Amino acid sequence: MNFLLNRETSVVKERPLQPGSGLLSGRQHALDGLRTVAVAGVFLFHTVTGFAPGGSIGVDVFFTLSGFVITLLIMKEYRATGRLRLRVFYAKRLARLWPALLVLCAVVVTGGLIFPSSGWGGQAADAIPAAGYVMNLSNFGAFGSSTGGGALSPTWTLAVEEQFYLVWPVLLLLMLRVWRVRTVAWITAVLAAGFLVSRFFLVSGGASLARIYNGPDTRADELLLGCAVALVLSSIRPGSRLHGSLHAGVRRGGPFAALALVAAVFALKEPTTPGAWFDVFWTFGPAVLALLAGLVIGSLVLRPVGLASRVLSHPWLANPGRDLSYAAYLWHLPVYLLLIPLVPSLWLRVPAAAALTVLMAYLSFRFVERPIRRWASKRLEPDVVRSAPEPARELEPAGTR
Numbered sequence: 001m002n003f004l005l006n007r008e009t010s011v012v013k014e015r016p017l018q019p020g021s022g023l024l025s026g027r028q029h030a031l032d033g034l035r036t037v038a039v040a041g042v043f044l045f046h047t048v049t050g051f052a053p054g055g056s057i058g059v060d061v062f063f064t065l066s067g068f069v070i071t072l073l074i075m076k077e078y079r080a081t082g083r084l085r086l087r088v089f090y091a092k093r094l095a096r097l098w099p100a101l102l103v104l105c106a107v108v109v110t111g112g113l114i115f116p117s118s119g120w121g122g123q124a125a126d127a128i129p130a131a132g133y134v135m136n137l138s139n140f141g142a143f144g145s146s147t148g149g150g151a152l153s154p155t156w157t158l159a160v161e162e163q164f165y166l167v168w169p170v171l172l173l174l175m176l177r178v179w180r181v182r183t184v185a186w187i188t189a190v191l192a193a194g195f196l197v198s199r200f201f202l203v204s205g206g207a208s209l210a211r212i213y214n215g216p217d218t219r220a221d222e223l224l225l226g227c228a229v230a231l232v233l234s235s236i237r238p239g240s241r242l243h244g245s246l247h248a249g250v251r252r253g254g255p256f257a258a259l260a261l262v263a264a265v266f267a268l269k270e271p272t273t274p275g276a277w278f279d280v281f282w283t284f285g286p287a288v289l290a291l292l293a294g295l296v297i298g299s300l301v302l303r304p305v306g307l308a309s310r311v312l313s314h315p316w317l318a319n320p321g322r323d324l325s326y327a328a329y330l331w332h333l334p335v336y337l338l339l340i341p342l343v344p345s346l347w348l349r350v351p352a353a354a355a356l357t358v359l360m361a362y363l364s365f366r367f368v369e370r371p372i373r374r375w376a377s378k379r380l381e382p383d384v385v386r387s388a389p390e391p392a393r394e395l396e397p398a399g400t401r
Helices: 029-047 057-081 086-114 124-131 135-139 155-176 181-204 209-214 220-235 241-267 276-302 307-312 315-323 325-339 346-387
Strands: 002-004 083-085
Touching: 029 057, 029 276, 029 307, 029 315, 029 325, 029 346, 057 083, 057 086, 057 155, 057 220, 057 241, 057 276, 083 086, 086 124, 086 155, 086 325, 086 346, 124 135, 124 155, 135 155, 135 209, 155 181, 155 220, 181 209, 181 220, 181 276, 220 276, 241 276, 241 307, 276 307, 307 315, 315 325, 315 346, 325 346
Parallel strands: none
Antiparallel strands: 002 083
16 A cells, blocks of 8 residues: 655645755654663553552653654655555564563463463463554453453553554554645644543543543543644754754653653553542543653653763663563563562562563564564565655655755
């Protein structure tokens, strides 16, 4: 399936940026480091909840970052070729994410069958929604009785993201046919606000916490805000007036947002019982956390030599974020649940879980993710190259400044 934008199908509205130019032309190593920090927060939340009651906001950061990255990937190919081959796009996403998830499900189910009294026992039923990217729907009872709480429960976030990925690329490309990138960024922000309003009606209508927490719609504003940040940053030219204004803004707001998120990890406890604070938090909380995360992302991109960017770009943070963060997120809770009956001491169990999680993440990356990704690239990248129009300068996509 192709989405092709050319002279016959689009009105040229803006002078296009060159594919290799702009603020987002290279890999953003600081964002890899941010992934590492977010995974660490989720790990602390699941292992020492009393110490990091708000560590789950790592998930909110992941949602915002995922919206940012997926939009950036789309825009880079769109600028380079004037189109996005959806078949190739989805195949690459599947090759990147699904194999490691299937291996996790197979290992947990097999281990649970062999050792039913372990922390992996009784997980076979959860493997189906986990592997099918519908664990979030299963968690609030969309298929009957609700699930959640098992070794595979963190896969609900993967389900939310994959469901979003099915819709967003098509919607984004349709909007780019009509409007400039900056206009699309504003529309995306409005869509995010619309989902916030939708969540308000769910909360005020007495929806269950499981429904509010796991819904693809109740998390859409976080993903869309990340998309909006990517669209804004991909539309500006280095040295432009807008660039200077945004740079000045994130110089002041970026450190505040980062400190607020760090403080929330250790001080914020998400409300679980109905009441005024429950209503306020679950109506506005996800959007506020996404806005803070978006501000941090913008600061890291716009200030690549700033202190936070330099720290997060350090190989000790950036390399694990690039190569191991996904598998570490998959494995951290199964590993910890497996160790609970084996290592009674919490202070021994947590570092042991961290070390074993890193080991499993490395094995997943080394023997599952990287080989399959390379195989997929060899099969799919030539298709992308062949699909690119020969005289690229003749394509003038709308909305790229």
